[in-house]
Amino acid sequence: MAAVSEVSVNEWHLIETLGKSPTVVSVGGNVKNWATTKRLSPSADVRIDPIIEQVRSSGTKIVLPALDSARDKRSYRIECLPVVGPTGKVHAVQLWIGDPDVTPTPPRIVSGFSWLLERFVIAQTLEAALMSGVKPEDHVPERTPAEYYAKAIKFDDSEAMLAAGLNPVDDQTFDADMSVLHADGRVMRWHMWARGCVEEGERGLRLLWHDVTDTTPPRRPTLAELGMQESVKDSGIYTAVFCTQTAVLALWLPEPAPWVKWRDIPGANQVIHADDRHLLSSAQDKFNLGSTDPVHVVARLRTENDDWRPSTLRISPYPGPLTERLAIVQISPLTES
Template sequence: MADKWLLIETFGGVEPSVVGVGNAPRRMVALRSVLGRGRYLEDARSAVAKVVADAEPFDGRTADRQRRVLAVPLPTFTGRVHGVHLWIGRPDEEPPPRDPVGAWYFNLSTDKIGGSDDLLDLYGVAPENRRRQRVTAEAFGRLVGNADEAAVLAKIVTSRPGAEHQATWTVRRDDGVLRAADYSCRAVEDILPDGRREVVLRGLALDIGPAESTPSAPPPRPVALAQQVLVAAREPGRHRAIVNLRTLTLLRWLDDPLPGVAWQLDDVNPPAIHPDDVPLAKKLSDGLATAGRVRAVLRLRAASGGWMRVDIAANLMLLDQHTTAALVTVSRPEPGDGESFVQVDGMFQDS
């Protein structure tokens, strides 16, 4: 293995596993499956454990002094190590270049996401545009939809600890270049010092090459959820999105965002439903469970501050056989629409 770095996930919950050899993805295989049960397996495990604990690179020797062991941490901005690049070779060998890998997380309990400088390098984000935290919907802005999209959204909605996912996505970098990246992740429950529990999806993104020349990369066009999206075909002035019914938060835009609405993370004007309209939004969510289609006018936070009235038409959609979300079309209300209402199965209900 002297000519390849091993990419080892350290998401937690189970024993670390190999998710890449060089720039070739692996399906979370046990370290012993790659190294065998030879004399260096325990040296590798020890180096990985030390790097995770210290969050510092390791440069040492195997127990028999015959091999050099290099291990490099892959942390997020929070400092937690999501993966380790591991190389074992002869002391006189020069290690090969490491393939680009970025660490990332989705906090499924708070709707906050974050990454690392390595991830933002992979995405081609300019230094002046780098933020340490965003909201979930911002992650999907640069990912081209693929056949695994519904499965990923279902895992975000259910927020079940232990859930894992691996898939290759096409990434549209900020400079317009399309790259293929293999994503690996696992949902893990964290217990905070105050006793609160949060479910965090911890992941790595391995750059595996130009999208156009990578056979496993999905084509650069939306292919997932296509049949359900046809139910709410795009019309001028209307913008489609997928919304988490459990949390009433935006999962992703299918079109350009509605102009003027606050949907990105902002300390001054964060995304929000007007507090007085939250009961109305919950009524919309409950109505979808039985009617399959509802309409409402709600006040959402405006990007410039204050609130803006938005017409919402929502259809129930299946992400998998057990998980649903809302396919929502948003627009500015037509003149004469009431201040707020919910319409279920063609009948208006007082808010």
């Protein structure tokens, strides 16, 4: 029995192509639950899947001004546009199915990006940077996870994203929403979809961002969350999550230490001085043997002037499923006695 069409005529459909089988994840900015593409055909004799696959494989758009349906005795305008990720793979296609005499509205705001586990960086396209108001001349092709998380004023799934990125399972899906502050001061709501990737050179996650602010109000930090940020500033102790084997800063909880340079650094693991990075892995070795006692050390952290400032680190086991790879690190400036 043929699938019943669920296509929305004269509307943009977002179809993720992050893994083996494309699925519909948004229609007109309304998020869908990884829905099948089989119901996109407006008529039994108008096949949409081959068009999606052609755009996915070629990376070029297809425009069919009037595709005839003998069954319906009418025509459909089809436009299919690729959303290319930073490695050149097509992460999604935007599909318009409409009446021939209706001019399509501008495509939705979408971008592709990748979590590359080998170097522990997030690679992004220019389109991804533009979504938050970054000027083209200020675009940076790669960011650390901490820099990317810092875009958000509300993101409750950072741990789940870390877990998915650090232990990628081929084609495994993950999605979440994030509230992001635009450069012009407005708060946006983005939805993210991801699939695990184990291909050589792309091991990690392939991801997709979609601005859905016009259909779904952004969520904002709670008063408790805002209060926690202020108490952190008052205490002078700042908490971060580090990958212990690579010394990569994963994210701040919730505020970054103001004297530490962690944006726009040469490498994702260069927050801590090269001669001090072993302190994290040494602490992890103790935790892996069963110790839960915090490890107190002094390490040099990069400053805004690219100098190195001695700081006190209190390293504790990470209390989640990635406890063998992550640690909670409380950071405070070393005071001279």
